[in-house]
Amino acid sequence: MLTKSQAKLFFLAGTIIFSVLFLGLSYDTHVNHVANQPYEKTITPAVIAGKHLWEDNNCMGCHTIFGEGAYYAPELTKVIDRRGEGYVKGLLMSPTPWGEHTSGRKMVAYGFSDEDAQNLVEYFKWAGTVDLNGFPAKPKYKIEANK
Amino acid sequence: MGFAHMGMDGLHDFIPFNTARAVHTNLLVCWLLLGFMGSAYYIIPEESQNELFSPKLAYIQLISFLAVGVTAVIAYHLNWWEGRKFLEIPRPLDYLVVVNVLAFLYNILMTLFKGKKQTTTSLVLAMGLLFAALLYLPGMIWFDSQTLDSFYRWYVVHLWVEGVWELIMGGILAFLLIKITGVDREVIEKWLYVIVGLTFLSGILGTGHHYYYIGAPSYWLWIGGIFSALEPLAFLAMALFALNMYRKGEKKHPNKAALNWTLGAAITSFVGAGLLGAAHTLPNVNLYTHGTLVTAMHGHMAFWGAYAMIVLAIIAYAMPNLTGRKLYDNNMTRYAFWLSNIGMIGMTVAFGVAGVAQVYMERILGVDFMETQKEIEPHFLVLVLCATGFTTGVILYIVNFFQHGKPTDEALVSE
Numbered sequence: 001m002l003t004k005s006q007a008k009l010f011f012l013a014g015t016i017i018f019s020v021l022f023l024g025l026s027y028d029t030h031v032n033h034v035a036n037q038p039y040e041k042t043i044t045p046a047v048i049a050g051k052h053l054w055e056d057n058n059c060m061g062c063h064t065i066f067g068e069g070a071y072y073a074p075e076l077t078k079v080i081d082r083r084g085e086g087y088v089k090g091l092l093m094s095p096t097p098w099g100e101h102t103s104g105r106k107m108v109a110y111g112f113s114d115e116d117a118q119n120l121v122e123y124f125k126w127a128g129t130v131d132l133n134g135f136p137a138k139p140k141y142k143i144e145a146n147k
Numbered sequence: 148m149g150f151a152h153m154g155m156d157g158l159h160d161f162i163p164f165n166t167a168r169a170v171h172t173n174l175l176v177c178w179l180l181l182g183f184m185g186s187a188y189y190i191i192p193e194e195s196q197n198e199l200f201s202p203k204l205a206y207i208q209l210i211s212f213l214a215v216g217v218t219a220v221i222a223y224h225l226n227w228w229e230g231r232k233f234l235e236i237p238r239p240l241d242y243l244v245v246v247n248v249l250a251f252l253y254n255i256l257m258t259l260f261k262g263k264k265q266t267t268t269s270l271v272l273a274m275g276l277l278f279a280a281l282l283y284l285p286g287m288i289w290f291d292s293q294t295l296d297s298f299y300r301w302y303v304v305h306l307w308v309e310g311v312w313e314l315i316m317g318g319i320l321a322f323l324l325i326k327i328t329g330v331d332r333e334v335i336e337k338w339l340y341v342i343v344g345l346t347f348l349s350g351i352l353g354t355g356h357h358y359y360y361i362g363a364p365s366y367w368l369w370i371g372g373i374f375s376a377l378e379p380l381a382f383l384a385m386a387l388f389a390l391n392m393y394r395k396g397e398k399k400h401p402n403k404a405a406l407n408w409t410l411g412a413a414i415t416s417f418v419g420a421g422l423l424g425a426a427h428t429l430p431n432v433n434l435y436t437h438g439t440l441v442t443a444m445h446g447h448m449a450f451w452g453a454y455a456m457i458v459l460a461i462i463a464y465a466m467p468n469l470t471g472r473k474l475y476d477n478n479m480t481r482y483a484f485w486l487s488n489i490g491m492i493g494m495t496v497a498f499g500v501a502g503v504a505q506v507y508m509e510r511i512l513g514v515d516f517m518e519t520q521k522e523i524e525p526h527f528l529v530l531v532l533c534a535t536g537f538t539t540g541v542i543l544y545i546v547n548f549f550q551h552g553k554p555t556d557e558a559l560v561s562e
């Protein structure tokens with residue numbers, strides 16, 4: 001039968017081994033992999049400014065990016081591909097809540113300046129180039145509404 | 148927020164969804180942290196047979212923690228935050244939290260190591276608290292890259308709930324089982340080691356299940372898949388352990404409310420975290436469910452079962468002891484337990500149905516996001532109804548809590 005000290009050894013050994021492995025893999029991910037990706041080299045000041053705006057306004061409190069965030073409003077990783085730059089920029093600069101007349105949900109009317117809106121667009125464009133191992137998956141079908 | 152999901156977002160102009168959401172999740176986390184700290188203040192002195200090092204520091208720490216929490220909630224309403232899921236509190240407040248937690252740890256560790264005994268239960272609990280504090284730090288680093296930002300955010304979020312918090316939960320669970328079932332400490336603590344061993348064996352590399360689709364290398368697909376699929380073992384062990392100890396035990400302890408919450412926590416955490424977590428943890432499933440209401444389904448029941456219930460269990464155990472009023476086996480405690488749990492199961496089902504429908508419509512059939520959301524609105528009516536039942540249960544628990552009144556010294560002496 002397992003004794004208490006064997007159980008303790010199992011716990012301590014497991015903790016140490018797996019912590020070391022995890023830190024090693026984190027290092028590999030960060031330094032050997034991510035830092036060498038092409039998209040890491042295209043993070044311009046505009047993209048960084050966009051990321052600051054993204055965080056300062058907690059856009060993640062409604063939307064997801066890379067599938068992370070909230071489930072109230074659309075996933076935005078590929079939003080530029082889907083909607084185009086002009087549409088997104090217009091919505092960000094809109095003085096009235098977006099979505100007000102189309103659905104019960106609305107977006108905060110941020111009324112961003114041209115520069116801020118452009119920075120967010122750059123941030124989305126950048127996000128769209130990251131290699132996400134196939135996320136978001138392309139839907140199998142394309143269903144249209146029956147008019 | 149449930150109403151907002153039904154398309155009735157009347158409050159939007161005053162409290163937009165992202166504010167409501169940040170308040171909701173942050174209150175949860177702050178409440179749980181307070182619960183863990185309170186548990187430690189109760190358990191550590193008793194286990195180490197020592198008086199709390201400094202009750203005064205504990206009061207200061209409690210009040211300042213609450214002050215930071217209130218400031219953060221006000222800040223969210225003023226659009227002041229750091230919009231990273233679960234780590235929304237504005238940066239300057241982060242530093243206050245760090246100072247606060249250092250004071251807490253100092254107080255607890257001094258009590259523990261100056262005490263007569265350092266039991267396994269108290270060591271596991273203290274280790275969980277210490278590591279939880281350390282893991283908060285990587286979440287405070289700024290990264291220009293969204294990929295790295297997200298990568299290290301999970302050091303906090305995942306390694307908390309699927310790592311060190313399980314130590315805290317295990318420590319509290321072991322303490323309660325020792326007290327309630329009367330089974331020998333050596334047996335309980337042996338299994339505690341096995342459980343926390345399983346936690347780290349699976350949970351640390353299991354972090355990989357958040358690295359599938361954020362721009363990290365693809366080896367995380369199989370590392371995360373394999374190890375996170377093992378994570379339910381720790382929760383299964385927890386449930387079997389609690390049930391077996393209960394069977395073995397004398398079943399004489401009169402505090403039925405604490406017993407219900409203890410066993411309930413062990414079982415519900417297995418369902419909510421273990422089973423519902425495993426349901427979407429494999430990469431080929433997660434590709435479709437990632438960031439949908441399926442995630443919300445799992446998050447609710449996991450947080451409730453594992454952490455909220457264990458905190459409610461220790462409170463239900465401690466209150467009668469502290470106040471001397473034995474209000475633990477009446478209709479109110481029973482309704483509180485069953486209503487809140489049935490309500491939570493209903494909410495989980497509502498989220499689950501909405502989530503699965505969302506996945507099929509949006510991710511497989513290619514229906515637009517907002518149109519999909521319109522179709523699944525009825526499930527949010529169910530959600531709100533179940534949430535009402537849940538809330539009623541929780542209110543009954545709170546009423547029962549206040550009926551106990553203030554702690555009395557006589558009760559403590561007679562303990």
Ligand code: HEM
Pocket residue numbers: 053054057058059061062063072073074076079082083088091092098099102103105106107108110120163164165517
């Ligand atoms: C500065 C932060 C934000 C940015 C950059 C942003 C960006 C966007 C973009 C690009 C879209 C169009 C997506 C699409 O149609 O595919 C959108 C839609 C939407 N956003 Fe935001 N968003 C932000 C914050 C918020 C917040 C805080 C809320 C909720 C209170 C919100 C709610 C919505 C809703 C409901 C829609 C869908 C509107 C519709 O098409 O019917 N957004 N947002």
Ligand code: HEM
Pocket residue numbers: 067068069232304308309356357375376378379416420421423424425426427428429433436437438439442445446447449450453454
């Ligand atoms: C008590 C323990 C647990 C709690 C409190 C918990 C809670 C949560 C929460 C709140 C999220 C959402 C995170 C976010 O998107 O920012 C999440 C995501 C996730 N959890 Fe857990 N969880 C627990 C245990 C588990 C276990 C044991 C597994 C696997 C067997 C698991 C699998 C997952 C997966 C795969 C996701 C990602 C979902 C997605 O891609 O959107 N969880 N969990």
Ligand SMILES: [Fe+2]
Pocket residue numbers: 305309353354356357
């Ligand atoms: Fe996780």
